[in-house]
Structures are given as C-alpha cells and as structure tokens.
Amino acid sequence: MNTSALILMLFTILGVTGMLVYFIVRVLTTPPNPEPDSYLENDAVEKRKLPGDTDKSTR
C-alpha cells in the first residue's frame, strides 16, 4: 500500500476501534444502578455503592 493510504487507514481503524473498546469497557465495568433501574436482568445484582452511601436501602 502507498504510505499516505496506509497511514490514513491505520489511523482511522485504530482510532475507531480504540474508541469502541474504551466505551464498551466503561459500560462493562460500571456497576448497575440501585434498583429499580431500567434493566430487568440485573435485578438480583448487588447495588452500586456511591460516595457517601451508608445504608443503600435508604436510597
């Protein structure tokens, strides 16, 4: 491949892939909100602890 095409292709592909991976990792590593939230499958998952929380059941 010619150099300018290669640079543009790699820059774009790595940039787009990097952004996708970053956002998906953020989604996957963020604990769910306290119930009731928008999603049904995590109803049994432990609630997220926010700064200053002492008793989650009062939230």
Place this chain on the structure above:
Amino acid sequence: MSGTKDAWGSRIGLILAMAGNAVGMSNFLRFPVQAVQNGGGTFIIPYLVSFLVIGIPLLWIEWSMGRFGGALGHHSTPFIMDSMARNRLWKYIGVFGIWTNIAIAAYYCYLESWTVAYMVHSIKGSFLGLDQGEVAAFFDSYISLGTSTLGIPWEPFVFFILVLLLNTYVLSQGLQKGVERVAKIGIPLLILFGIFLAYQGATIDAGENGAIHSSIEGLNFLWTPDYSNMWSPSVWLAAAGQVFFTLSIGMGTVHCYASYVKAKDDIALSAMSSGWMNEFVEIVLGSFILIPISIAFLGMDRVQELIELGSLSLGFKTLPYLFMQWGDVIGILSSFLFFSLLFFAGITSSLAMGTPWIGFLKDEFKWKHTSAAWSFGLIIFVLGLPTIFLYKYGVFDEYDYWAGTVSLVVFALLECILFAWVFGMDRGWKEITRNAEIRVPHIYKYIIKYVTPVLLLIVFLGSVFTPKDNDWEGALSGTWILDDSSIISKLRNTGLKDKLARATDSETIAFVTDQLFYVNASRMLLMAVFIGFAFLVYIAYKKRQREPITPQP
C-alpha cells in the same frame, strides 16, 4: 409507564439493539461506494468530522429526548416532542418519527427478503458456474418476478412474506424477549461474519483464483486521499448524508428505544457505545469487503462503471459471482455469510422501525402489544406491495428517496431546533448529562446549539438545490442548473419528463408515462399515510385531554 410494561433486559442488550438499529446494509454497501465516489481516503476526513459534529450531537439529542419523554409515559416522537414545547404543532412534526419508520420498513423488509433469498441460493449453489452477466441477469429476473430456480411462483413475494412474518413475530415478543434477543444473537454474528469476510477481502493475491489484482490495489483505491477534493461541498454533503444513513438518526427509533431508560440511568455513555460500534462495523469491516474484493477480480475501471449503477447493483449483481471465484466451498460459504451478515444488519434495523408504531398504539389507544405488532405487519404488507410489484417503475426508489433520505434530514433539523432552541439548551444539557457515566465535553453544548442546526440546514438546502452533477464550484460561480436528484427537480419529475421527451419508440413512451403515474401515485400514498398518522395523533391528543396520563414515578 402508561399501559406498557416493556423494558430492556440489560444495558448491553440495549446498546446492541441500538447498534443493530444503526448498523444496516448501508454499512457494507453504501459507505464504501460513497467513499470511492468522493475522493477515497479524503472522504473519511469529512465523514469523521460529520460524525463528531452532526452524528454524536444528534445521538445525544435523540437519546435524551427519548428518556425525557419516556419518564412522562411517551414512547413515540409525537408526544415526546409535544412534552418538550408549548406549541401544539410539535406533535405533528413528531409524526415523522412514526411515518418515516413505516415507509422505510415497507421497502426495507423487501430488501431484507432479498438477502434471505440470496442466502438460500448461495447454499443451493445457484451462482456456481455462472459468469458475471448471468449473475446480474439472475438478480434482474428475481426482482421482475421471473422464473424461480427454486420452483416457487412469485419467489420475491414469498420471501417478503416470510421476512415480514419473522419481523412481526419477533416484535410481538416484546423488547426483551424479541428485539433484544435478536440483537444479542445478530450483532455478534454479524461482527464475526464481517471479520471472516474482511480477512478474505484483505488477503487476496493477484493471480490466485483468477484475481487480477491483490487486495492492496483495492485498499489503495479506497484509502488514498485525494486532497484536491477535500473542500468540495459535494464531498461534505455526501459525508454528512452518509452519517445520517448509518446512524439511523432523524427517524424516531432512537427516541423510542431510549424512552424505556429511566431518568436515573445513563444515556451519554450508552449512546457513545452504540454509535462507535456502528462506526467500527462501517469503517473497519465495511471497507475491507466490497471494494477490495471487487477491484481484485474486476479491476478499477470496471468497478468504477459498476459503482455508477449503485451500491445495490454491486452487492447483489456482482459479489455472488466474485465469491464463486474462490472455489465451490469457500465461495458458497462466503456468499452465504455475506448475505447472512446483510440479513442480520437488516433485521436489527427493521425491528427498530416497528417499535415507535407499537409504542404509539399502546400508549395512546391501550392496544395490547401483540395486536400492535401484528398491525405493524399488516401495514407494512399493504405498503410493501407496490415496492414489489411496481419495482420496475421506480416505486421502491421513490419510497427510499422521500422516507429514507429527505425525511431524515427534515426531522433531524426540526428536532435539533426543538431541543436546542425551544426546549432550551440549558435544560437540554441537563438532560444529556443527567446521571452520565462519562464526562460529556462542554463544547458540545455549543456545537448542539449552533453548529449542528446550521450544518443540518446546509445539508437540507444542499438537497433542495443540488446543482447538476454535484458541481458546486460551477454553481457557486454563477451557473446554477438543478440536478435531477435535487428535491425541486424530483418534485417536478424533471428527469422522467426529459426521458419522455427524448423517447422515440412507443414502448418507451408508454413505459415512462406509466412510470410518471406510479411515481406520483406512490407519493400520494405516502402523503396519505402521513396525514392518516397525523389524524391519529389528533385523536390521541383529544383523548389525552379527556383522560390525562399519569407520569412514570
């Protein structure tokens, strides 16, 4: 929620469904063709800029409008928009968010049915031993309801019915058990198949299996920047237009999906995840399939000729032939996977198109979910028939132009004005950043308020006054002749009337005369559907005045 118990099963399911809504056949067919037609690698720069200043702002606008309206019990754009402004007219602007989906689904389900038919024909080996002309003739025969190699009378119609039944059935299962389940299966498979085909497309060697060039030639063709085109308005308009198509913005589907997210949950990060997933599929996978494979086997001159005929032509009339050059097993497998990939891209989008109508009927008229889903199927069946039986008269293209192109820009422009200027940017910003799990760059407050609406207006005016052959330089220097693709020329049927004036034989004259009739009739039909939906919104509004809806706690 008002009479609805629909909800998403998981956040990743919502993101995959939103990505599925965005990822469509255009990611694999339209994007690479647009890139080649608009300066190769240079196109990617205005495309990415358009994504940042039009795509991302509109994603945030639509997600936050949806969540805002959902909290008030609205799951379709007429009353989501109504809840954001005092002027009663906004709910009728919101009709676009139902009408566009219905009108697009009517021809899109037909297009989707081609992919299923081609999956079957790939497995059956229908393309084995055919030369390029025969594969193209196969497609022409198929869409003209010609003789079926499967022995099924009216084969395209049968596949359309099957696809429509499948869509309706999935929709009738609800968000979590229907739409989300399909997205959770379809999107990973689509990416897997895409990676396989992209690998195949990127590793072709010249001389192998009859390839004239290696993949490198195609990639050079696609990615080499031509900076002389960089500031051409036509390139920027094409890039902005592609961003619309690819993200499914300006349709009302994003609002509908997001309306099932509660106010306490994030939308900023979710919107970015689904938006960038679409970009990954489009740029990373889409650029390695159609163009590199076509150029490797056909050469650049032939591909440029085919591109002029449109991306669908390249995808359905040419690619099956090219896949078969890889030998029986890999050829059949690649062809099957490619059309499966298009099918998954298609169905995840067409399912999204059904949800605003279902949400509207459930919210406003207390329909049961299953009944609402089957009513969608029935409407699409009726509206889809002209696209099948009058395909040769351009009815399919007419639906695509008005619902799938013009309407998106008009609705996006109006919703952007509503959000930033009527609802107010300060309130809008609070909606976007409410419980956001990423830091939304503050500059977007100004981009959404000033840059995005101005760019959308430019895109719209560019579509209304498109100069001949997209020669903006010539037009701006004084000679402004409208192109046949401009909205004004389309309304006047300039292209068809010229064709009629040039026709000399009676057969062509009769055909073009019929074509003019059917094109006008299809526009009247689409307009009648819009007016019908607006009337339903009016009835719903009157009903709401009698029986106010209690907002979601």
